[in-house]
Amino acid sequence: EEEEEEEENEDKDPTQEEEGLSDGDATLEEEINDSEEDKEWAAGNNELNRSVVGDVSMLDVTLPLHDVVASITNEDLRRLLAACGQKDFGDMMEFTSDISTAEKVGEGGYAEVFRITKRWKKEAKKEATIFKILAIENDEYAGEFFPEVIISKELTRLQKDHITTSAFAKLHQVKVVRGLFPRLLSDAWVFFRENDDEAENEENPLALGDQQLFLILECEFGGHNLTKFPFSSVMEVVSVYCQTALALAVAESKCQFEHRDLHEQNVLVKRTDDEWIEFNYDLPKKNGGRVGNHKSIRVASHGVKTTIIDFTLSRLTREKKTVEHEPEIMNIDIGDEVCDQSRKDEQFQVYKKMKKLTKGKWEQYTPRTNVLWLRMIINWIIKNNLDSNSDVNKKRLGNSKDARNSRKNTFSKKVSRRQSKRKFTECTSAEEGRKEMSGETWIKKIKEGKSLIDALKSFARGIDKFVSALDLVSSDSFEKLRLLLLE
Structure with missing residues (x-):
């Protein structure tokens, strides 16, 4: 399959890459007919499934409020959709359909944070991204999320301005979606809840039902x-x-x-x-x-x-x-x-x-x-x-001893959809392919x-x-x- 994909890439029109289309987008556009309805559907579907926005200019996509569908009457929600460049809600299942692995790495009062990789990207395991998922529990609260969307966009632009820094998490895309919380992410949520000392959120987002609205910000993986x-x-x-x-x-x-x-x-x-x-x-x-x-x-x-x-x-x-x-x-x-x-x-x-x-x-x-x-x-x-x-360094000392005894790394785990029984697979402690310094050696360094x-x-x-x-x-x-x- 990989060899066939490489051959397809060699034959691909280079203009497609310049326009920011993925292979899936190009195939989709070739298959649709010339009807206006199909064109409108294809445009929406391409936008929904584009996994990573490589060009900061793509973050400028903002719609006028009057372009948001009239059936959405809450002004704060309309403004949030416009800021995300959406006429209507996206579909949660479609938006997350290409996720291959998921590991919950953090949480907040309203947010669940996952490190994910995507199945259709060859380099996915090398370039994991972060999903920050916020449940919009009530339309009236939608306005509270608007500033974070705009601020995330503005700070991402600092990577290309003459006043520059790459130290703020780069925003790839942001969407408002509706639907049932994905089972793969739910499994990762449960594992975090049962195994991480920092876990506080008690309600699994899966329990929110199939009409729940979520705001999803996809950002670069910044580390630990x-x-x-x-x-x-x-x-x-x-x-x-x-x-x-x-x-x-x-x-x-x-x-x-x-x-x-x-x-x-x-x-x-x-x-x-x-x-x-x-x-x-x-x-x-x-x-x-x-x-x-x-x-x-x-x-x-x-x-x-x-x-x-x-x-x-x-x-x-x-x-x-x-x-x-x-x-x-x-x-x-x-x-x-x-x-x-x-x-x-x-x-x-x-x-x-x-x-x-x-x-x-x-x-x-x-x-x-x-x-x-x-x-x-x-x-x-x-x-x-x-x-x-300190407690941090005592924990590091303990982890070093555990690692030597068990030869297993307990720093992080990730869920893999490809595994038939949804077992958790092990990954390296801080950065893939790099051996962590032992706790004893670190104390000497201090x-x-x-x-x-x-x-x-x-x-x-x-x-x-x-x-x-x-x-x-x-x-x-x-x-x-x-x-x-x-x-």
Whole structure:
């Protein structure tokens, strides 16, 4: 079958590839007749089954509200569909029909997050993507998802603008679909619920029925979060932090971005062959205006790349493409149920500080919120990743011993539809094809990197003086930290 497919690819019209059509799309267009109904159906079906949008410009597809079918009367839902470039709801079964494997990797209050591969892609196992699935439990809540869709699109565009960073999760496509939650994803949900200590969501989405609406964002796979990524040097840890700070600075410069929820679960790390990670941004004037002082900074990767995810609570200003060119603010009001929790973890203290800082005016631009999270992240890294007695490192030590005893990797599992009994198959711990450093060796690395850890602690102590991520990365102290990566 693969040989036949290769022959078909050789005979394929190169213009099809230029137009962004998959083999399945091209075949479909050849088979349909010339009737207007069939053409309209084919266009919709091609759009539904296109698995990965390679060109950022495809994210500009937004429909006028009047193009959404009249039978959908809720204005927030109509606006969400228009932002996704849809006239009507997609079908859940069709949208997920090409999924080959699925592994639940995380969750939130409204979201289920899966790492998936697709059956019809030759390179699928090498290029897994992420499905973030949010149940739209009531039409009235549809407006709450709209900002995240727009913000995800805008941050993806930063990968091709002159103000650039690739550190935000690239959005491939986003759709509103209706239908029964797929059995393959449900099986992965059950396994996560039964085997992961972090599992909290109690209701399997399968129970929501066949008329349930879901918003699905398909993004690049960014790696594993700070609680799970197996670092192999202190330099890697410092590089991840520098990349995170610079990414926020770029987004501030371009679109007045605030993440507002940048805890350790939302900073992902994966291996990379790139020696350098580049960031480009403009420095603002002291009065808040723009100035032509363009900065281009490279960070030594030390073999790791950072990806920032989850823009549910984020805030962003985007330039509308209208005659008036009036900016549009994208944000969600963060309620008291988030800000006024009694938990003493630093993450929840940051929510309280944000509420005080913004005075509850969540639409206004308050870049110091980014500094609050950068402070929390650096403290978390020092306390957990770089402390040999932390729970994270104790767990890593335990995993190393278990791996030696059983010769099995328990870091992650994935579900395979191709297996007759839906058994779970094993996969490597952090990155396919790479052997993880043992816990004992990592503890030695921490001790050897004491001087670098002390430099990180020194930087952390002075972080409160900064008013934005741009201010932070422009400081002499940050530059000294970045230059340590060159030693």
